[in-house]
């Protein structure tokens with residue numbers, strides 16, 4: 104079968120290649136791949152900057168934002184042929200650490216976790232794949248066109264879970280949230296904010312393309328002014344930061360309402376410097392009881408929460424998040440997104456099986 108593969112950390116090695124058909128282990132599901140979403144991590148892997156292959160193998164099958172349809176399911180697995188499924192990305196480390204031992208592999212302490220399509224395990228960008236039933240999430244059949252949004256939605260569901268747990272340390276009735284960055288993570292964070300009944304604001308630099316309309320159609324407010332202007336106008340109780348841009352991050356930290364919570368989800372590259380008044384920022388964080396929290400990945404509970412959130416969302420709106428669909432054999436085109444693209448997906452069910 105065909106798959107999108109790479110020799111990790113080797114430039115120019117990214118290619119659609121022939122790989123052996125999957126051989127499901129005992130109790131595992133055999134799944135026909137429908138699509139994978141492409142994110143910043145995939146681009147780093149494609150550039151040769153990130154990722155690692157399975158032991159004793161040169162190439163890694165990429166793809167961690169999965170969507171497939173069950174072809175074969177062992178009896179008692181809880182799945183049946185035809186079910187729409189998403190495979191979970193991370194697996195607990197083998198030690199395991201305390202967090203992994205408690206099912207919280209998203210909080211792994213020793214870093215020895217593995218991740219499908221990223222770290223030592225083949226991903227889902229292949230025409231078929233196998234998965235353990237305990238790491239497969241069944242989706243509402245109506246999500247067939249958009250189910251590859253579940254993995255990014257799980258990251259956002261975790262961010263909201265963090266925010267709510269931190270908020271619960273004292274009286275907490277947030278009214279206003281600012282989401283910085285209107286990519287897939289930002290827009291899904293805005294969706295989950297609207298589902299919580301919050302007054303949602305979204306900041307991005309673009310003024311054209313689908314992003315402003317997607318925000319407005321959620322009933323949220325779109326901004327494209329500098330972060331300082333937006334913070335002083337909105338004074339959010341909660342910020343979900345999804346750009347990873349230093350000036351935006353520090354602008355968000357400095358401008359929340361008292362008891363503000365800033366959840367950082369954007370991964371930035373090192374080497375970019377910004378000038379901050381550390382004394383002033385520290386003073387504001389202390390005097391306002393503010394919290395800054397970083398959040399990444401998701402555990403099974405967050406996947407379940409994300410599945411519920413997508414099932415409740417407007418299907419047409421979710422479909423508009425996917426701005427391009429590229430067939431597997433032309434996968435390279437999926438890595439040339441523009442600022443106006445939201446989510447680009449690679450489709451896996453275009454024949455040649």
Ligand SMILES: [Zn+2]
Nearest residue numbers: 196200203211
């Ligand atoms: Zn661990």
